[in-house]
Amino acid sequence: MINTLNDKTKIIKKYHFKEKTVKTILNKRHGPRQLFMEDYSFNIYNGCTFDCSYCYINGSKYAEDTKTYYVKTNANDLLHQQLKNKAKKGERALFTIGSASDPYMEIEKELFMTREFLKIANKFHYPVHIVTKSDLICRDIDILQKINKNSILPMELVDKIDEKVIVSFSFSTVFDDVAKIFEPNAPKPTRRLKSIKKLKDAGFRVGITFMPILPFITDTDKVLRETIKIFKDYNVDYILPSTLTLYGESENDCRYKYLKKVKKFYPEYYDETKKLFESKVKGKYLDYPNKHYHYNLLKKVKNLSKEYNISNLLY
Numbered sequence: 001m002i003n004t005l006n007d008k009t010k011i012i013k014k015y016h017f018k019e020k021t022v023k024t025i026l027n028k029r030h031g032p033r034q035l036f037m038e039d040y041s042f043n044i045y046n047g048c049t050f051d052c053s054y055c056y057i058n059g060s061k062y063a064e065d066t067k068t069y070y071v072k073t074n075a076n077d078l079l080h081q082q083l084k085n086k087a088k089k090g091e092r093a094l095f096t097i098g099s100a101s102d103p104y105m106e107i108e109k110e111l112f113m114t115r116e117f118l119k120i121a122n123k124f125h126y127p128v129h130i131v132t133k134s135d136l137i138c139r140d141i142d143i144l145q146k147i148n149k150n151s152i153l154p155m156e157l158v159d160k161i162d163e164k165v166i167v168s169f170s171f172s173t174v175f176d177d178v179a180k181i182f183e184p185n186a187p188k189p190t191r192r193l194k195s196i197k198k199l200k201d202a203g204f205r206v207g208i209t210f211m212p213i214l215p216f217i218t219d220t221d222k223v224l225r226e227t228i229k230i231f232k233d234y235n236v237d238y239i240l241p242s243t244l245t246l247y248g249e250s251e252n253d254c255r256y257k258y259l260k261k262v263k264k265f266y267p268e269y270y271d272e273t274k275k276l277f278e279s280k281v282k283g284k285y286l287d288y289p290n291k292h293y294h295y296n297l298l299k300k301v302k303n304l305s306k307e308y309n310i311s312n313l314l315y
Ligand code: SF4
Pocket: 048, 049, 050, 051, 052, 054, 055, 056, 057, 099, 100, 101, 102, 133, 170, 186
């Protein structure tokens, strides 16, 4: 474990991250509970070294400079203070981590920032929802088990779920060779699948964020069926599907990065993929594929999930 500030700085440098301090850390949900069910979401890291070419943070408001990675060095001090205050007031909440930067990137192996947050959540009895592509999460099973045992769910979730630890593993594909193209630095899907088993055995609620489903690559009837069957074999609790979105127009943005990969590795699908995202409003590309495609794909996933008796909601 790390003991000194000096050690932390060395690790941050070793992984080519930069340090930054932030004034606020928690994003409060407005309106009804959405996909991830959270009351609050946050990210300890800024930017993501897994570098998925379709990643929506490239070109969106979540990372202006996608070549630089940051550690919010005061994140856990802020989180400790805020969770302590909330617990004092008797506020119950679900905290989601990992919506805009994976909490288990390589640096976490040595920096333990996510692990430190989990200790804070456990101390104040708060349930957590972790979104990740990494099997490094299994390192923290010991603390997650304590959270699962000791935390208190917000009232409106009490009748819906039993577990106080929810883990969503992100997949755009279950096949390692496809993942190697589009998610070059992320742990392989086969490693993620093994982690699902470990986390299910440990008693957590474990599901899939099946997003983005890649047009013409992982969205065909045959591949969708194979994929959902594999998820069923691992006994996942839910599948949250979503279509691809492509943001921005510069070379660092996911529109450019994703289409470049398709052109190189799947040239036969390049024109069709481009066509899906061709619509413009006021001279700017729309981020989403056309409605017809979107609706049909989600309907197919919904029907297959039903056939395999898997929920498309987190509960
Ligand atoms: S793991 Fe998630 S946050 Fe990280 S690059 Fe991939 S899609 Fe983006």
